Amino acid sequence: MTILWDWNGTLLSDVPLVVRINNEVFARHGYRLTSEEEYRRIFRFPVKDYYTDIGVTDEDFPLVAKEWNEGYVANFHLAQLHQTAAEAVHRFHDAGFHQAIISASQVDQLRAQVVKFPELNGMFDDILGLGDVYAVSKVQLAKDYLSRKGYDPADTVFLGDTSHDA
Known part of the structure; x- marks a missing residue:
């Protein structure tokens, strides 16, 4: 098996950390913020589709994804099993x-x-x-x-x- x-x-x-970083990045780019509840309800793959649901444009997606990744890596120490x-x-x-x-x-x-x-x-x-x-x-x-x-x-x-x- x-x-x-x-x-x-x-x-x-890591959902609380993910949502915090999402909201930090979204705020920098003028996109709407989300709650943990909404995140759990609408998150999906590919992640680009989730970002589109939030309003992130195709043009902004690479930068938003890069900034999100940098924020997550820098704050990963806050996540627990x-x-x-x-x-x-x-x-x-x-x-x-x-x-x-x-x-x-x-x-x-x-x-x-x-x-x-x-x-x-x-x-x-x-x-x-x-x-x-x-x-x-x-x-x-x-x-x-x-x-x-x-x-x-x-x-x-x-x-x-x-x-x-x-």
Whole structure:
């Protein structure tokens, strides 16, 4: 059995930080602010579609995404794992499950974030993310991973917090 974990919002409790940074960046560019409740309701992938829903123009998107990423990286130390995340990961690991993190985050940043939580060391077979900061989709990343490893998709569960993870 294989478990593919989403990172942001699933293992990592970072929604308050995400919303704070969203609002800082949106305010700088004259876009409307959001609450955590609204964010949870309307957030989707690709992230560009979420930004469009807020009113971010195609022209502004690259700069807004860049500024958001810089703010998130600078403030990542404020994020914590969900209360029982490490315990759940350890239980699945101890039961012999294959586990990997599959994220729409940029892969180098993702790996740097995961290692900040020593309680997760050695729990994952792989930590996989995208090659840029635009968070388009992780679907193909997951399919390629399962194929490369020879894991049966029918014996795989993806645990996440957005419709993109379903």
